Amino acid sequence: MRIALVQQKAGTDKSENVERGLAALEKAADNGASLVCYAELAFERFHPQRPAGPAPWKLAESVPGPTTDAFARAAGKRGVVAVINLFERDGERTFDCSPVIDADGALLGKTRMVHITDYAWFHEKGYYHPGDTGAAVYKTKAGRVGVAICYDRHYPEYMRALALEGAELVVVPQAG
Template identity: 60%
Template sequence: MHVALVQSPARTEASDDAEQRGRRALEEAAGTGADLVVFPELSFTPFYPRLPASERAASVLDLAEPVPGPTTEAMAEKAAELGLVVVFNLMERDGDQTFDTSPVIDADGTLLGRTRMMHITAYEHFHEQGYYAPGDTGAPVYDTAVGRLGVAICYDRHYPEYLRALALQEAEIVAVPQAGTVGEWPDGMYEAELRVAALQHGFFTALANRAGQEGDMRFVGRSFVTDPLGRVVAQAEAEEPTVLCTSVDLARCSEAPARQLFLQHRRPNQYKRGAVAPDHAE
């Protein structure tokens, strides 16, 4: 199976050609032989949370669209035409709330579902609590044409319990739409974090990042894929838009130490806060 990571360029302004950009990116990915295509966070729009919501003239609701909606439908049509499983990301409008959402589209164009980012941060350049409600979709794993796929949207990758929930549902690959900047974390931390997660859980990870300058943010790029042993098997260059394609064998998940050992030997009844082993109880 071939995975393509679309390392999209930063967007300085919103435009009306998001659907066209998505279609072109899928065509380029299909040209590399891809079966699964993963896009970064806010795949076709500016990174809106760069500014506090209070500084925007437009309402946050006006920046969002429903799922299904125009972009989802355009991507689904193209996915079916090209036979691709697609994970992308947008700001979703649902009633009077907005979510950071990744629709998951199967190779026949079926919208299998949507994952909403569960954990919402707030710090310099990432004013996300003014834009998104906390996700309410849980941690779904989808049966796709390429295998069992989970999604961890950007900030959610920091939470081991979220990634563990995907592993316990036998996810074989976890797509990570990200908007990560230069110097945001110590050098190499993006890779280190998911390398450990992959080793501990026995799945592949596929992180697609934005690239380049957007206002006062500089997105680092360096999209990558890790295997179930925690090794980086492919990585894009820093800060340059590109499509990275690599081959992965999901059958290797069943042979990983996490599937052979770690997950089998868990003792969740002992992990509760304040739990005391019987031989140490007073």
């Protein structure tokens, strides 16, 4: 299996960042990738490096929503699995979220980061609620894929839970 790992520097224009991410998916598919993975907050600047304030809240979006819809169309058109990451809003709560999209364009589900860190230059507790989706594993065209977002990777029991759920591959979106 060929896996494409996309790491792009996000500018201030989220729609431009999404377009660059979609172009990277196209290029990855052209080069034979069957799974395309994106870094944590690939389509917006890493706002948790600053204490929480009102400005970043406008970047949060629902899942499904405009970004997941765009990647679902592209993944379905090119026949690749995509694991993206974004700042999700669900009612009054926000999450560090990785939607998983299958090669037919179906949104299989989303993983929300469970372990939220807070230390110098990482003010995540001011932005994110702890995830409530558990250690989900998604049956994709590329295999059984689990997701451990950023700090979750430091917890052996989280990784063990993914293994027990049958993960053949674990994607770890992180900003660092």
